[in-house]
Amino acid sequence: MSFDGVLDGNDGWRAYGWAIDRSRPNEPVEVEYTLSSGGTGTVVADVFRADLKQAGIGDGQHAFAIPLPMRAGDAPQIAVRIKGTSFELRGSPTVQKHREVLALVAGDIVNNCNLRCPFCVVDYAGIRGLKLMTEETFRKAAELMPLVPPGQFWLSCLHEPTMHPRLVDFIESVPLELRNRISFTSNLSRRLPEDWFGRLARSGIHSLRVSFDSRQPEVFGALRAGARYEVFKQNVERLVAALRGTPERPRLHFITMAFQDNVGEIVDLIRYCRHELGADSHEVRFLYYMPHLAQWGKEHILTIEQWDQLEAALQPLKAETALQIAGPVPGTREQFEEQKGLAEYVARENAFGWGDDARQTPVPVPENVANRLPDDTFQLRLRWDGLVVAEGCPEHEFRLNVAQLARPAEYFETLRLAAWQARQPAVRA
Numbered sequence: 001m002s003f004d005g006v007l008d009g010n011d012g013w014r015a016y017g018w019a020i021d022r023s024r025p026n027e028p029v030e031v032e033y034t035l036s037s038g039g040t041g042t043v044v045a046d047v048f049r050a051d052l053k054q055a056g057i058g059d060g061q062h063a064f065a066i067p068l069p070m071r072a073g074d075a076p077q078i079a080v081r082i083k084g085t086s087f088e089l090r091g092s093p094t095v096q097k098h099r100e101v102l103a104l105v106a107g108d109i110v111n112n113c114n115l116r117c118p119f120c121v122v123d124y125a126g127i128r129g130l131k132l133m134t135e136e137t138f139r140k141a142a143e144l145m146p147l148v149p150p151g152q153f154w155l156s157c158l159h160e161p162t163m164h165p166r167l168v169d170f171i172e173s174v175p176l177e178l179r180n181r182i183s184f185t186s187n188l189s190r191r192l193p194e195d196w197f198g199r200l201a202r203s204g205i206h207s208l209r210v211s212f213d214s215r216q217p218e219v220f221g222a223l224r225a226g227a228r229y230e231v232f233k234q235n236v237e238r239l240v241a242a243l244r245g246t247p248e249r250p251r252l253h254f255i256t257m258a259f260q261d262n263v264g265e266i267v268d269l270i271r272y273c274r275h276e277l278g279a280d281s282h283e284v285r286f287l288y289y290m291p292h293l294a295q296w297g298k299e300h301i302l303t304i305e306q307w308d309q310l311e312a313a314l315q316p317l318k319a320e321t322a323l324q325i326a327g328p329v330p331g332t333r334e335q336f337e338e339q340k341g342l343a344e345y346v347a348r349e350n351a352f353g354w355g356d357d358a359r360q361t362p363v364p365v366p367e368n369v370a371n372r373l374p375d376d377t378f379q380l381r382l383r384w385d386g387l388v389v390a391e392g393c394p395e396h397e398f399r400l401n402v403a404q405l406a407r408p409a410e411y412f413e414t415l416r417l418a419a420w421q422a423r424q425p426a427v428r429a
Helices: 050-054 135-142 167-172 176-181 196-201 217-223 229-244 263-275 291-300 304-319 332-338 366-372 408-421
Strands: 003-010 014-021 029-035 040-045 061-067 077-082 102-107 182-186 207-211 251-257 281-285 322-326 378-382 387-390 399-401
Touching: 003 077, 014 029, 014 040, 014 077, 029 061, 040 061, 050 061, 167 196, 176 182, 196 229, 207 229, 217 229, 229 251, 251 263, 263 281, 263 304, 281 304, 291 332, 304 322, 366 408, 378 408
Parallel strands: 102 378, 182 207, 207 251, 251 281, 281 322
Antiparallel strands: 003 014, 014 061, 029 040, 029 077, 378 387, 387 399
C-alpha cells in the first residue's frame, strides 16, 4: 500500500497530522474528516513541516490542519482518512479535546509595594498611594478561574499582594475546587497576622513564590530596600512550619535575583531553601533592563563571564531540586552600558493601561476586535481596578474592565472563538 499518514492530535480548535501517497511523494493528497457530531469536510495536506522532510516524508509538504467546530457531547470523535480511499490515518479516530481559552491571568490586587528594590521592573516614582481591588472586581475576575490551568491565576505579578488586608479572605471566597488555579509572589517582608500562615497553608492554592536573594542581613536590606531580614526570616519560618503541618499544602517556590552583591552565596542559598525550608522549586534570574534601572544596574549587574560561571555551578543542583535558570536576554548588558532610553524616560502612573480609568473603559464587541488578538490561548494582565489587557495585542486595540462583564468566562470564550474564526475557513458542523 502506498498510502501513509498520522493524525497527530488536536487542541480542541484544530486537528493536525500528515498524509502522503508514497507513489507520488512530491504531490499533496486530500484528507477527508468525519466528526461524530455529523460534520464532514476535506482539506489538502500540503503544509510544510521540517520534521517530515527530515524523516523522508516526501518533500515535507504533507501536513494538514482541520478546523474543528465547538465540542459537542462528552467524547466527540474525529476520524480522518485519505480522500477516495479506505485508508484511515494512524491515530484515527481520536477524541476532540476541550478548547483552552486562557493560558494565564497575571493579576495584581494592589497597585503598590512595601519595598523599593533598586532592581524592580516597576518604577514607583510615579505611583502615589495604595489602591486595592474591590470584592466586586475580584469576584468578577475569579469567574475566569475555570478557564486557566492550575497555578495560572496570579494574585500578584508586579506588586505586593500582602498589602491587601483581604488577600486570604479573597482566596477563601473562591470555591475549593478552583483554588488550585491561584498562585502569587510575595517578598514576605511585612509583619503579618498570626493566623495568616495557617490559613494560607490550608487554603488549597497551587503555589506561593517567595523572593529571597541573600541570608546576609546587610545584603538582604540593600537589595530589598525597606525590608528587615529578621522580619522576613520570621515570616518564612512561620510559613514553613505551617506548610509542614498541612498534608495538601501549596507548593513553595523561591526566586533569587543574581547580582554582584550576592552571586557568591546563591548556590548555598538554594541548598538552604531546599533542605532547610523544604522548597519544591527555585528560580535564579538575571536582571532585566528597564531605563529606570540603568544607573543602578550598570554597577551591580553580572558580567557574562560571571553569569556563565554561576550557571555552571548551578547545574549540579538540578539533581537536588527543581531549578529554573533565567539567563540574560540578548543585548541586556549592552543596554545597561548604553543606558538605552534613559534620556527620554518618563515614569508611568501604572505599569500598563497608562492613566485609563477602568470604570470608563468600554467593553469591546468580540467580532470587532477578533482579528487584532492572537489565534492562541490568551494571556491576560489584570490591574487592581479591573482593567484587562492581552499580551500580544497593543493596549489601545484591546482593553476592558472585567467588572463590567455580565459573564466574564462566557465573554472570553466567545472572544477566543471569534479570534480563531477570523483566521479560519468556514467549518461545516
